[in-house]
Structures are given as structure tokens and as C-alpha cells.
Amino acid sequence: MKRWIAIVVIVLVAMAVPQVLNPSGYWMRVFTLTLLFAAMAQAWNLIGGLANQLSLGHAAFFGIGAYTSTILLLKFGISPWIGMFAAGALGGLAALVIAVPTMRLQGHYFALATLAFGEVARVIANVWTSLTGGPGGLSVPFVPPSFAAYSFKQLLPHAYIALVALIIVTVIFEVIRRGAMGYRLRAIRENAAAAEVIGIDTTKVKLQTAVISGVLTAMLGTLFAQVAVFFDPDTAFSAASISIRVALIAIIGGVGTAVGPILGAFFIVPIEELMNDLFSSGAAGLSQLIFGVILIVVILWRPRGLVTIFEALRARLQGRGAQS
């Protein structure tokens, strides 16, 4: 009950925030990106948290999503709302292609292999000029503003779309985590041989999870393209600013929980923006350095993520309740 009240309050606050921000201002942009990155970290959380496989290749799905809808819009005038589903289909296919050879790898090997796949996707996008426009990048063409065309005069609608996306991805994550698939994924994570022996098709479960994560990430890539308006292969398929960042957000927030990626995104994305603002006039790289130091401190303080702050708080409150 308390839990539901908290969820409703948080959603209402999130819905109110865009109303007090400048409809096309800098903070509206930060807020929208934060929501999108939270949703992406949540999609990553399926593989990284439930299956406990550290994917560093999610930029592949993200980039495929951004490019698919934009190419469909440019070449055939197809609305990104529809392009988003084509993006999801291709993202799912790419996830399958990457998962089949990497699924059996453990730990660092899985991380490195997925990182390599992400880089391969970036190189392909750079080289396949006839389709992607190559290193020059793509601009989402201007179309007369309408909801059907996914074109708006202000940033404000993008913020609400991102909020809805985050809610949908979080619900999907939670349904999977609590359902039969969640039990199977935890079993595989904790002892794959035992999981097989009691009847879990470990290959199938891992592939399903990878595909769901790939589909969602690609669809979010489509949403990102509408906010960014312009992108090139090195940004849409970026290992550092997409793949690693998404993993980092989930890890800092707390993997395997629905709250973790959201906390992580609201911590990392605004701080990163703030650092860039505050120290952009200083020495080159100063903002990244300070950002890095903050991350290290947080990781040392909360190795299992910011989400553990709430657990500690709850334990303390309950302890006090028991004393009185």
C-alpha cells in the first residue's frame, strides 16, 4: 500500500516537473535525456541485472534504433511512431545475432565480446555510406508539427513521451523480474548447471532476455533521435557515451532492481551536465576528471548502488520503530 502511494507521488511529481521548466530550455533537455537514459538503463538491467551479464554493446541496438526510424522517415516519409517498431524489430534481430555467439561467455569475456560487437556496428554505420550517410551523420528532417508525425515545436512533449517510455520499460522489467522468467534468470545467474538439470532451457531464456532488451533499447534509440535531431555513427553507436554510460547508470543506481537505473540516471545525467557547465571554461578534461572522482567515491561508498541507501534508511526506521 505504502509502496503504491510512493509510486503515484513520484509519477505525479515527474509529470509536474516539465510544467515548471522552460518548455524548450536547457533543463527540459536535461530532464528528457535523464528519463531516456533511465529507460535505457532499465532495458540494460534485464541482461546486466537479472541475467547478470555485463553487456557493453548496447549502443549497437540504440544506434540501430536511431538510424532505422530516421532512414525510414528520410527515404519513405514514414512517421517515427511506425519507424520505432521497425527499429525494435531490427534491434531484436541484432540482439539475437550478438547473443548467439556471446551467450556462453562469462564475466569479462562477455563484456569484451559485446563491446566489440558494438564497435563493429559503429564501423559499419560509418562505412555503409549509401544507407547511413556515413561519418557526416543524419538530420531528422523537419516536418510540420503534429503528434502523428512525432514533430513538436517545443521540447516539452518529448519529456512526456520519455516519461511514458520509462514507465513502460520499468513495468516490463518488473513483470519479468517477478514472473517465471525472473525466477529462471536468477537460477541461471546463480548456478547454470543446476538450472538446466531442474528443467530450465538456459539458452532459450538468455536469448529471450537479450532480444527483449535489444528491442526496447532500439525503440528508445528512435525516441532519442527525435530529441537529438542530428546524430552521426560516432554518437549513436558510441561505446563511451552510450554503452558504458548505460551500464554505469544501472550499476551506480543498483543492478537487478527497478529503482536502481532510475536513481542512477537522475544522479549521473544531471551531474554530468552540471560538471560540463561549471568547468567547461577550465582546463580540458577537468569536468570529466571531477565527474570520475565523484563516481569513484559513490562506488566506494555504495558498492551495491545508490538503491542501498533506501534499504539502510528503512532498516534504521524499522529499528527505531522496534525500540519505541
Next chain:
Amino acid sequence: MTILDVRGISRRFGGLQALSDVTFSVPKGQIVGLIGPNGAGKTTFFSTLCGLIKPDSGAIMLDGTSIVGQKPHKVAGLGMTKTFQNVALFAESSVLDNVLTAGLLRHDVEKARERALACLDRVGLRSVAHKMAGNLSFPERARVELARALCTDPKVLLLDEVMAALNPVEMQEIMDLIRQLRDDGITLLVVEHHMRAIMAICDRILVLNFGRLLADGSPREVANDPVVIEAYLGRSAEGHV
């Protein structure tokens, strides 16, 4: 009626012939003991039966279906699973979740939870259902293994030293449970080092030595078989090998 038919199973690990030409068949509803010195290949044999290890040659039929080369989850679906000698629980999950996950093979989550609680009742662990599996004592964990295997609704259950480290009372409880499971129609293959327990519960005993089947008969026959005494029982005076 034959439920498990094993023909000429062999398996090598490098220079070591872990199993060689193992052949026997088990009628439905028997309790079969599998004994042999450490390193005889008992665990390897169980792993081969349930699909974790592929044999180099041989055939295995479970209730009329060939299962050689099938993945373990397929074999479990067809009705055969095993417990792990070294205990392979989902250590960071609750005892209930460990067992419930096995119930998902044939049921949805709600039904699997009911089944899991019933299985925990049978092994006497209902009271620790919400403890984390990794925090239990070794004998308790072995019993969670048993409950988890049971929750897959097996036709054939392979128990690899589930009585290790149990006290006599607990051991008697597990022996009673094994008999009840047999009465429920489950066929059991039991690896155990406690000779007295094996002799008491088994309808039949197989003796494995250096991967080879040395003897196959009733407890009395096996205990009096000169080859077995020579190769195996003779080496331990206290009857506890």
C-alpha cells in the same frame, strides 16, 4: 515395465576411462543403490544420465524415449533429474525460491509455490522456507537439493549422497522419505556411502569400480559376491566406505 534402459555407456576424460560399457535396466518403482569407492565414476554416471555429460558411446532410454545427446532441461522435462553431490543451490535465493523454480518446469508461479511448499514439507524444511539457501547448514542444503529435484515431478530421481553428514535421526527420515517416494511411483537411483542405509532401503544394488559395472543384484547377493568383497568391501573393515 522398464523405465530406464542403459546400454554400453562409456566416457573418457583424457587418459582416464571414467565409465566403460555400463549396461543395465531398471523397472519402474525400484530403489537402486549405486555404490563404489571414491572416484569409481558414480557422479559422472549420474551426470551422463541427466545430460550434463555426453557419453562417448552408448544409448539411454527413459520411459521409451532416447535421451542420449539431449540437454539436461529436456531430460528433466521427460522426467529424470538429479541432486548435486557438492550441493548446487541458488545460494542467494530463498529456500522456497530454490524449490519453486523447479516447479516452474510444469506449473505457473502460483501452482509452483504450492508444490514447492509441499516438497519442503516432505523433507522437513518448511520452517526455513524463507531463509537464504546459502545460509543453511550442509545437511539442510542437501535436503533442499532433494526438495528441489522432487519439485520437477520426476519419474526417475537420481540422489547423489543426500545423506552425507546427516545424523542418524535425519538419516532415518530421509530413508523413510525415499521409500515413500518409491510408493508414490518414483524410481530412484541412490548413491550413498552409508552401507547400512543402502542395504536397508535398496531393492537392488549396482557396484561400480573404475567405471566398470562389477556386480548387479539384491543387497544380499552383492554383499556375498566374492568379486565385490575382493575389490571393494574387503578394503574397509568398518562397513563404511
